Structures are given as structure tokens and as C-alpha cells.
Amino acid sequence: MRGSDERTGSLFSYVDLEARVRRDHPLRPIREIANAALRDLSEDFAALYPPRLGRPSIPPERLLRAMLLQAFYGIRSERQLMERMEFDLLFRWFVGLGLDDAAWDHSSFTTNRDRLLAGEIAAKFLAAVLAQPRVKRLISSEHFSVDGTLLEAWASTKSFRKLDGGDNDPDGPGRNAERGFHAEKRSNATHRSTTDPEARLYKKGGQAAKLCYMGHALMENRHGLAVDGLVTQATGTAEREAALAMLDRRPGRRRITLGADKGYDVAGFIGDLRARRVTPHIAIDGHLSSTGKPRKTAVGARTTRHPGYGVSQRCRKRIEEVFGWIKSSAGLAKVKLRGRAKVDAAFTLHLAAYNLIRLPKLLATAP
Structure with a gap:
């Protein structure tokens, strides 16, 4: 008998996120290891978020789990991450959001993320993952x-301008104006990026300087x-x-x-x-x-x-x-x-994410 294509809605939903994620899903052991490390960082989180001061923030544990998902799946932006969080039950389960909880606004997520990473939490999280007894014996x-x-x-070479402001190129119309480098000697001693002043012009292995x-x-x-x-x-x-x-x-x-x-x-x-x-x-x-x-x-x-x-x-x-x-x-x-x-901070957190995707198999084969 052919099934009906009619869309029907229900007044109440009884979906259990835990039951929706299969028992052998790779994220299950990863989440277990990450949660153990996050519990060890409880005092560090308490120091970053003083009690009874301001409104409750996004829980730092959920922020870190969301950032791990962004690394695991190579999600390019916070907007895309929040969009995925809105409809993906697997993402909601891993982060700890309920089925009826609204996903965060991307700007709020970015603000809270920067505040969290400013406290050297990424390095502490990497250390907490490696300090777990069953992980430590593998190292x-x-x-x-x-x-x-x-x-x-995250800066264009067009932003690499002279420190003395002696560039003669006009800004021109539009956001992506022309920038001529012909016969111009550029170096980190005389130039600096106006977009990211801490970035440096460098080349390696015969590639173009960036x-x-x-x-x-x-x-x-x-x-x-x-x-x-x-x-x-x-x-x-x-x-x-x-x-x-x-x-x-x-x-x-x-x-x-x-x-x-x-x-x-x-x-x-x-x-x-x-x-x-x-x-x-x-x-x-x-x-x-x-x-x-x-x-x-x-x-x-x-x-x-x-x-x-x-x-x-x-x-x-x-x-x-x-x-x-x-x-x-x-x-x-x-x-x-x-x-x-x-x-x-982002690089260190990605190192922790790399360890997490490898640890389940290593732990499963460890004597």
C-alpha cells in the first residue's frame, strides 16, 4: 500500500534526544571524554563568571561543545553553526540543548566565545583532556x-600599508578598491596590515607571500x-x-x-x-x-x-x-x-578537537 504524502502535525512532542542518537555513534565516546574534561574546569569557569553578577550567560560547557562541533564538521561561520543547531537533533544532543530550547543568536555566541577563550580556557581544556587517567596512559x-x-x-594583502601612511593609491569606489604594488618594496619593517596589525607578511616553500x-x-x-x-x-x-x-x-x-x-x-x-x-x-x-x-x-x-x-x-x-x-x-x-x-586560542582548541576524534579508537584498542 502506498504511503500518504500528507503532512500532519501533532499538538505535543515526546521526542527523546538521547533515543534519537544511535548507541554506536562516534560522538558518544567523544562527548563522554569532553564532559569529563569540562567537569575538571568547573573552578576555572566559576572564576570567569562571578556569581550574582549580571544576567546568566550561555553555559560555558555548552559553548565549548558547540565550538568542538564547529571544528569536527568544518563549519565556516557562527551563523551557519547556529542555523545547524536550530534543526539538527544530533547537534542539540551533543551541546546539551533541549528540543524546545531556542538556538543562540550568532552575535551572542561570538561575544560569549571571545570572553571564554580570553581566559586561556582552550589550553586548560587541552590539558584536562590529556590529564584523564585512561588518556594519560596512552601518552x-x-x-x-x-x-x-x-x-x-583574516586580512587581505591590500590592507598591508606603509606605517608612515605614504601610500599614494586612492581608495576608489566600492569596498574592494584597486591597490597597486608594482615596483613597491614591502616588508614587515615598513608596512603593517590595517585589518590585523599583528599579522606578518611571510612566505614558505616557494609559495606566494601572505x-x-x-x-x-x-x-x-x-x-x-x-x-x-x-x-x-x-x-x-x-x-x-x-x-x-x-x-x-x-x-x-x-x-x-x-x-x-x-x-x-x-x-x-x-x-x-x-x-x-x-x-x-x-x-x-x-x-x-x-x-x-x-x-x-x-x-x-x-x-x-x-x-x-x-x-x-x-x-x-x-x-x-x-x-x-x-x-x-x-x-x-x-x-x-x-x-x-x-x-x-582557536588553534589550541582545534588541537584538542583533533585528539578527541582519535581517542575513542585508541581507548578501544588499549590493553
Whole structure:
């Protein structure tokens, strides 16, 4: 018998969101891990939201769950996220909204999100996820890798103007006026973006120069989980400086190994690692000089002769999987925020999101 296409409504609804999400849905174990980390941040949330002061805000736990969904599904804007929250029962279940609760206004969500991330909650959330006992046993405490990647800033190269205001190009009609760079020498010393002053013009790997930041990640080598992250201005020395900063934030001072690509093969950096009781498993930069001689490396034979050096060289490349997911799947190839502090918080939260999508399978196969 053919079914009817007539649309019928009901006066009351008895939909249970918990029953609508299948028992084996991938978001179920992710939500369990995230909720455990959020419970550990209760005191930090209380410090950000003083009691009996102003109207009740959007619960910070729901804000963070919504931001995780935005990363998981690569949703480009807060408007699209709130639209999805309005009709998607799975999103409502994960965030904690009831079936009859209205989705937030996108501007309210953005305001509350910026306030939340300003309290370094992203870094604390990443640490809380990794500090859970069943997660902590998956993480290596001795072997790590580090690398950096460019994050294109939310600013056009047309906004890169002279500091002294000596640009001669007229603004012209419309929002996207002409901007000529012919025969003009531009550098970060003489120019600055009027849209995002903290962004820097930088190029890497033969690509065109862009206004960007540089994101850095510290990864443990056992399962390739990100354990720390940092965003800096894009400079030629930022990768090495950020690596030392993340090592200094690491709890404990036991001897560890650090794998990295040949861009870190600098004598000063190797010396700084050894002073921190870090064995430098750095790839050797074997570029030839103008005389045909190979460049002198700071990594000695006492390091490269051990089998662990080769293992670190294989494991360190997995950090590209972290950057690849963050930039292609989570949509952070071009950040939608301005200012280094906000970009740093978003980048760190995306590192936590990457760990969360990998942890359910790792926990299921762990002995």
C-alpha cells in the first residue's frame, strides 16, 4: 500500500534526544571524554563568571561543545553553526540543548566565545583532556616531536600599508578598491596590515607571500597526540623559539627526545635543547654550500648512531597529520579571527578537537 504524502502535525512532542542518537555513534565516546574534561574546569569557569553578577550567560560547557562541533564538521561561520543547531537533533544532543530550547543568536555566541577563550580556557581544556587517567596512559612521557605551520590571517594583502601612511593609491569606489604594488618594496619593517596589525607578511616553500601567523604543535610520539600548541607571529626564527617555549611549559624535567625537521638544525637551538636535558633527534640539514661542501650539522654522531634516532625521524612526520586535519577538515587554513591571542586560542582548541576524534579508537584498542 502506498504511503500518504500528507503532512500532519501533532499538538505535543515526546521526542527523546538521547533515543534519537544511535548507541554506536562516534560522538558518544567523544562527548563522554569532553564532559569529563569540562567537569575538571568547573573552578576555572566559576572564576570567569562571578556569581550574582549580571544576567546568566550561555553555559560555558555548552559553548565549548558547540565550538568542538564547529571544528569536527568544518563549519565556516557562527551563523551557519547556529542555523545547524536550530534543526539538527544530533547537534542539540551533543551541546546539551533541549528540543524546545531556542538556538543562540550568532552575535551572542561570538561575544560569549571571545570572553571564554580570553581566559586561556582552550589550553586548560587541552590539558584536562590529556590529564584523564585512561588518556594519560596512552601518552609517551619521553619521546616528542615539534613542527610549525602557516595559518593565513583574516586580512587581505591590500590592507598591508606603509606605517608612515605614504601610500599614494586612492581608495576608489566600492569596498574592494584597486591597490597597486608594482615596483613597491614591502616588508614587515615598513608596512603593517590595517585589518590585523599583528599579522606578518611571510612566505614558505616557494609559495606566494601572505599575511599569516605561525602555529606550532608539540606531539608525543607513541600515538601522535598533540600535547601543546602555540601561535606566534610568522618569522624565520619563530619555530625554534616556540619549541623552546613549549618545552619550558612541560611539567617535569626528566630527559626526553625531540624530533624535528631540518629547519631546526641550528647550533644555537641544539645547544638550548641540551641545556634543557632534551636529546635533539633533529633531521640533518645536508644542503651543499657554494663550494660544494655539505653544511656542517649540529647533530653529532653520538645521537644519530642510536636506533631511537631513526624511530624519531619516522614518527616526527605524523605531526603533519595534525596540521592536515586542522587546516583541511576543521577549516583553519585561513583563520576567521583577528589578533594573535584569539588565533592562539582557536588553534589550541582545534588541537584538542583533533585528539578527541582519535581517542575513542585508541581507548578501544588499549590493553
